[in-house]
Amino acid sequence: MSHISLRTINEEHATLNAMLQSLLMMIKRGPLNAPELFFDILRAMLFYIDEVPEKQHHPKETELLFPIVAKRSPQCAEVIQRLNNEHHRGESSIRDLQHMLLGWEILGDSRRVAFETAAQKYVDFYKEHMHLEESVVIPEALKVLNADDWRSIDAAFAMNSDPLSNSKPRDPIYDRLFTKITLRTPAPIGLGQS
Numbered sequence: 001m002s003h004i005s006l007r008t009i010n011e012e013h014a015t016l017n018a019m020l021q022s023l024l025m026m027i028k029r030g031p032l033n034a035p036e037l038f039f040d041i042l043r044a045m046l047f048y049i050d051e052v053p054e055k056q057h058h059p060k061e062t063e064l065l066f067p068i069v070a071k072r073s074p075q076c077a078e079v080i081q082r083l084n085n086e087h088h089r090g091e092s093s094i095r096d097l098q099h100m101l102l103g104w105e106i107l108g109d110s111r112r113v114a115f116e117t118a119a120q121k122y123v124d125f126y127k128e129h130m131h132l133e134e135s136v137v138i139p140e141a142l143k144v145l146n147a148d149d150w151r152s153i154d155a156a157f158a159m160n161s162d163p164l165s166n167s168k169p170r171d172p173i174y175d176r177l178f179t180k181i182t183l184r185t186p187a188p189i190g191l192g193q194s
C-alpha cells in the first residue's frame with residue numbers, strides 16, 4: 001500500500017489484532033500455577049488495548065481520515081458515524097473489562113466466567129470495527145479521494161502519530177510496552193518462560 005496513512009492504519013490494526021489474539025489465548029490458558037504473573041500480564045494487555053487505540057490510533061482516523069471520506073462519499077457517512085461512536089464507546093467497554101478482571105483477581109473464580117464472556121465479546125466487537133474500516137472505509141477512500149487529499153492526509157500522518165500535538169515524533173513508549181508484554185507472556189503465546 002503506497003499511502004503512509006493507510007500503511008500506518010494497517011500496521012496499528014495488525015499490532016492491536018496480535019494483542020487481542022494473545023489476550024484470548026492467555027484467558028484460555030488460565031492462571032495455572034502462576035496467578036500473579038497471569039493477572040499482571042492480563043492487566044498490562046488491557047492497559048495496552050485501552051491506551052493505544054485511544055491515544056494513538058482513533059484520533060488519526062476520526063480527525064484526519066474519516067471527515068474527508070464522509071465529505072467526498074455521503075453514502076459512507078453513516079458507517080463513519082458508527083465507527084466514530086464506537087471510538088467513544090470502546091473506551092468505557094474496556095474500562096468495564098478492567099474492572100471485571102479485578103473482580104476475578106480479588107474475589108476469585110465466581111467472577112471468572114463473566115470476565116471471559118465479556119472479553120470475548122469485546123474482542124469480537126473490536127475486530128468487527130477494524131474489519132469495517134478495512135473493508136468499507138479504506139476501499140471507499142481509495143475510490144473517492146484525489147491526489148491533493150492524499151498529499152495532505154499522508155503529510156499529517158507522516159509528521160505525527162498524534163494529531164493533537166503538532167510537532168512531536170511518534171512516541172515509542174507503546175512499542176516498548178508491546179515488547180515488554182510479549183517478553184513476559186509465557187511461550188508459545190509470547191516469548192516468556194512457560
Ligand SMILES: [Fe+2]
Nearest residue numbers: 058061083133
Ligand atoms: Fe477505528
Ligand SMILES: [Fe+2]
Nearest residue numbers: 057061130133
Ligand atoms: Fe482502526
